[in-house]
Amino acid sequence: MKLPLIDLSVFLLYMLAIIIFGASFYFKKRSANDFITGGGRLPSWAIGMSIFATFVSSISFLALPGNAYLSNWNGFVFSLSIPLAAILAVRFFVPLYRGIKSASAYYFLETRFGSWARIYASICYLLTQLARMGAIMYLLALPMNALFGWSIPMIIIVTGISVLVYAILGGFEAVIWTDAIQGIILITGALACVVIILFSMPEGPAQVFTIAASDQKFSLGSFGLSLSEATFWVILIYGLFINLQNFGVDQNYVQRYLSAKTEKEAVKSTLLGSLLYVPVSLLFFFIGTALYAYYQARPGLLPEDLASIENADKIFPYFIVNGLPVGMTGLLIASIFAAGMSTISTSVNSSATIILTDHFKKYIHPGLSEKGEMRVLVLASLAMGLLSILVALAFNGVTSALDAWWALSAIFSGGILGLFLLGYIGKNIRRKYAAIGVVLGVLVIGWMSLSPVIFEEGATFRSSFHANLTIVFGTAVIFLVGFLCSAFANKIRSAV
Template identity: 70%
Template structure:
């Protein structure tokens, strides 16, 4: 499929401008602090838009419509937990990070439980970011595959290389400001898509609602208290824990809290970015549902290979290419591309910060100069970007990138939210007792993740995990907290008894 000259011009101009804007920040004289936190001088509205854009990226813009097209609005329940998570973050976590003034989110764990806790959390974070970047690179490849028929693997590799250059040169200031621009463009693009679909229906916009309602597309899922499948309650509980992790202990967000001018600005940006995501995610789910109705009415417009469930993530990109007015297609594809690149660059930047602070300065060179630190930031950005390309290639062929990302993020989280909560709530828990909690938590996570494969065909199927994969983060978090808390209290009671 050839791209009309109008769309091609829009695409090239927009992408060139965004990349040039991001790279322009590299010409400023910067210290490692400028590179990782923007020197603590960024405005709250820009940080808030950046938090929102980090949530959206290409995962939301492409995977949420694909998820709604394939099933229903069950995934939207995830967004309903965001206000609770945001409240906890602004109440406890934002003041904590502003107070300790470390560029690493995981420095706090060292102050509470020792160096092992910081290293464990950092490794879990890096694994989660690799999964996230891989999912985004894969989803970025879908529109171009639908547009030109280019090989998805080739697109992932070429895009990944471009992102590495962008992330290495831009720093956090470039990430925040480009995110702010992308957030505005993405919302506008989504509204245009919805409008085109609604007013393309032969019986008018109401036909979208009618067709979708008949297919039960607006369902939020079963309200049974069943945690073995994607029920309303399972997604709500999962969303609460994963969003607490996002807003409370994710390095990408912590760096934004530190980029604000003061604590009040950091709190304001957190509320703005988190609450904005709720109606926008609803808009994305509606796009997927509207596309379902659209292609039910016009089935001849959808190729046969996109009518199977495994291709749900490709339906929206196909509509962008074939169903939008000239010029809008190029702008929307460019904005999706640039937003995804900005989000990946965020993960690359935050991962490089963790590697510098929690590994290089901690174990290799404690008195590194600014020049050495900048060199490490550039090198680790390159390494993490390259690794993300490999993960992106592994995503190729999954039936739902959203479900795959949710499952991986749940597993790789390692229950570190439980370790943070243990440190904040249970002040008397020692590092040794927290370590016991982590050990048991890792065993629980391993059982949740591996038992369905390892025990199948062994006669021990009764011992397999039957809970939904997404609950891995829930079980890991709760196990670490409860075991660490109980172990500490048992030791405390034993000591009291011996004193008597």
């Protein structure tokens, strides 16, 4: 399928403009602190938009409408957990990180459990970011390849290098401001899409609600208590743990806490970015439901091969190309790339920060000069960006890149959240019991993530729990083992 010249021009002009705009921050006077936090002088609304843009990756942009098209709004329950997690974040996590005066999210773990905890958490974070960036670039390339015939490796390489240019040249300020612009474009494009779908219905906008309601497309899922299905409660608990992880131990968010002028501004930006995602994710689910009604009311417009489960993520891009006015298609394709680019640029910058603060300055060159810090940040950004491109290329041909990403992220990140909660909530926790808790927790996470892949259904050692509970159980094991063992040891010690 060939993209009209006007749409291709809109898309290419957007890509060029965002790269030039981000790179323009290179000409400002910069220090390592500027590269990491923007000098702590960024406005709260821009930081909030950046937090929002980080939430919405290209996976969300494509997967949420596809999910709603095929089933219902069960996935929206994840968004309902965000307000509670955000309240906990601004009450506890924002003051914590602004108080310890460290650019690293994992310095806190070192103060509680020693150097091993910081090394473990930071390495897990870097591995998670590589898998995340690779998965996003690859999943972004799939629908573009299917719709336009663009080469998957070409899309991955062009996207990766484009982000690297402005992320390296512009530093954290470029990340924040480009994220803010991309977030606005993303919302504008989605709203325009909803309006066009509603007024393209043969019997008017109300027909969308009539068709969707009759087929139970607005359902939030079962309210049963099963732990093997994606019930309302399973998704809600999963969402709460994932979002506590985001706000509590994700370097992407911690840098944003530190980039605000004051703690009050940091709180405002956190609430803006997180709470904005709730209605916008609702918008994406509604797009999927509206597309279902649209193609039900206009049978024959959607090719049969796109209606299958494995092609659900391509339905929204198909409508963008075939159902939107000329010019609008280019804007929406730009929105999809905006969602991916904002997430990748954030990961590149935060990963470089961790390499500098948690590894290079601590173990390789403690007395590094300001110029040396900048050199390390640039080289680390370049290395992580290029490695993520290689990871994305390695995903090419994998049966399910999304499943692979979920499994890897659960293994790497679940242990960090459990350790953080143990250090934050627990008192007098002994380091060795925290380490034992992490080992046991990671084993549980590994079993729940990998056993369904290794063993056949019904096998003795195969986990029967829903995959979304992996981080919940792993975190609980780490916390309970570390807490209970330390409490028992302290009690014995005081009794002697």
